[in-house]
Amino acid sequence: MDPVKSVQRSPDFWFEDGTIVLQADNVLYRVYRGFLASRSAVFRDMFSTPQPADEPLIEGCPVVQLHDTAEELALFLKALLPSNPPTAFNTSPVCNLSELVSVLRLSEKYDVPALCAFMESILVALYPTTLEGWDAGPALRYPLFSLFSDGHGPLIVPGYAEGEEDHVKVLDVAVARGLRSILPAVLYCVVVYEHTFISQIQDKEYLQRCITALPELAFARKNIEGCMYSSPKNNGCAQQAACAQVKTEMGYDEARETDPDAMCDPFGLSGPSIKYSGGGVCVNCLEISQLEYEEGRNNWWEDLPKTFGLGTWEELREQDEARTQILNNNLLVAARAQSS
Ligand SMILES: [Zn+2]
Secondary structure, eight states, rough: TTTTTTEEEEEEEETTTEEEEEEEEEEEEOOHHHHHHHHHHHHHHHHHHHOOOOHHHHHTTEEEOOSSSHHHHHHHHHSSSSSSOOOSSOSSSSSSSSHHHHHHHHHHHTOHHHHHHHHHHHHHHHSSSHHHHHHHHHHHHEEEEEEEEEEESSSEOOOOOOOOTTHHHHHHHHHHHHTTTTTTHHHHHHHHOOOOGGGGGGGGGHHHHHHHHHHHHHHHHHHHHHHHHHOOOOSSOOOOOHHHHHHHHHHHHHHOOOOHHHHHHHGOOOOOOHHHTTTSHHHHHHHHHHHHHHHHHHHHTTTTHHTTTTTOOHHHHHHHHHHHHHHHHHHHHHHHHHHO
């Protein structure tokens, strides 16, 4: 049997004037040798190795067997040579975290630093180092996020997290690549949204960090709730008994929360401006309660890296800056070596 017959051509990457055929699993991709070589040092070296004279050709093109899955190679090629122009709604070549991690892995493997940097920039936006960034990005981190109603029901916006172990995959890749500043937010997502999958974390040290952080995050949640529902004296409240009762009832409601995800999610806790939006407490109590809530969140966010044994935000940012410097230097050295 002719082995070429049993394989199939990629519907997305089979260009009639292509000059090289890549094969992953049983799928063939007819693409452009010079283009790939210009993007990837690994392909450049691979193509410069002379092929044996009896090497089989497909429609005159040499065939290169790759050890990636067909799915991963298609994603990588899509990111490298986009088959569709980006639209206003989708400027990213990847649709979810799982795809992002695959493209990042292959960009590293085939040495395409620009694509690595682009994928990392998406991760940096998704897993910020500031609380403002965190609060601004839920649409991207949740599986599906109901943004607002357009008059015909809620508008559902797909986020990057789609699979059940997406944040775990990002954690593995961030640890492997030494991308430090995103780790606290990634670990937080793992603990809050994917705690049933933490045993799959590859680096067991990080698995331990997640386990250690769980009770601390639950305590943080309780602590922020406590700030919100406490009844400070001398705050100018003219109806202390009534306000105290509303706050106590709210506190009881919160204490009845049994969703394990919510219980260790201090930053997912809605504030007094939302909780008391139906009225019930006076303006003074609302204002103080809101301030206490914001202060509590800020303090716990500041401590988030420490919760996972990672030092301070400042140290993590510095580590990433040093890493970027090393990567840029390497690029410069590679560019000089190529031009000489
Ligand atoms: Zn009051």
